[in-house]
Amino acid sequence: MITSTVKKYALIFTGSTSLALGIVGVFVPVLPTTPFLLLTSFCYLRSSKSLYDWVVNHRILGSFIYNYMNYAAVKRGTKIGSLIFLWITLGISMAVLPNLHLRILLFVIGVGVSIHLLTLKTLNQGDISKYL
Numbered sequence: 434m435i436t437s438t439v440k441k442y443a444l445i446f447t448g449s450t451s452l453a454l455g456i457v458g459v460f461v462p463v464l465p466t467t468p469f470l471l472l473t474s475f476c477y478l479r480s481s482k483s484l485y486d487w488v489v490n491h492r493i494l495g496s497f498i499y500n501y502m503n504y505a506a507v508k509r510g511t512k513i514g515s516l517i518f519l520w521i522t523l524g525i526s527m528a529v530l531p532n533l534h535l536r537i538l539l540f541v542i543g544v545g546v547s548i549h550l551l552t553l554k555t556l557n558q559g560d561i562s563k564y565l
Contacts, residue, residue, distance in 0.1 A: 444477070448472070448474075448476030448477045448484065451470075451476065452470070452473040452494075455469030456494070463519075463539075463542055463546060465546075470497050471502070497511075504554065505554055506554035506555060507550070508557075509556070509557055512553065520543060523539050523543045526539055
């Protein structure tokens with residue numbers, strides 16, 4: 434009984450930490466949002482039904498989880514906005530950094546994140562309606 438209680442609270446802690454990182458990832462282009470939110474939903478599903486229901490039904494965060502889990506895709510606007518925000522913030526960061534190696538590292542990370550985003554399926558509004 435004690436081990437199940439410890440496991441429950443460890444999963445809630447891990448899920449909450451992952452949720453915080455996922456929210457930060459919305460604003461920091463190099464930090465991925467969807468994987469952290471998927472980890473959050475996994476942890477909450479196994480520890481707290483009310484927390485799981487809250488995160489998957491959240492009006493902003495829930496759509497990331499729902500679209501990825503049900504369609505393995507990202508909305509077109511999310512993909513475009515992510516790429517624009519990624520390169521604007523990376524461009525500013527690279528411009529102010531004095532170290533060439535760090536600029537190259539940021540560029541390589543940006544290319545990797547861009548490739549990942551571009552290889553995800555694009556979910557159009559018409560695609561959503563045919564599944565409803």
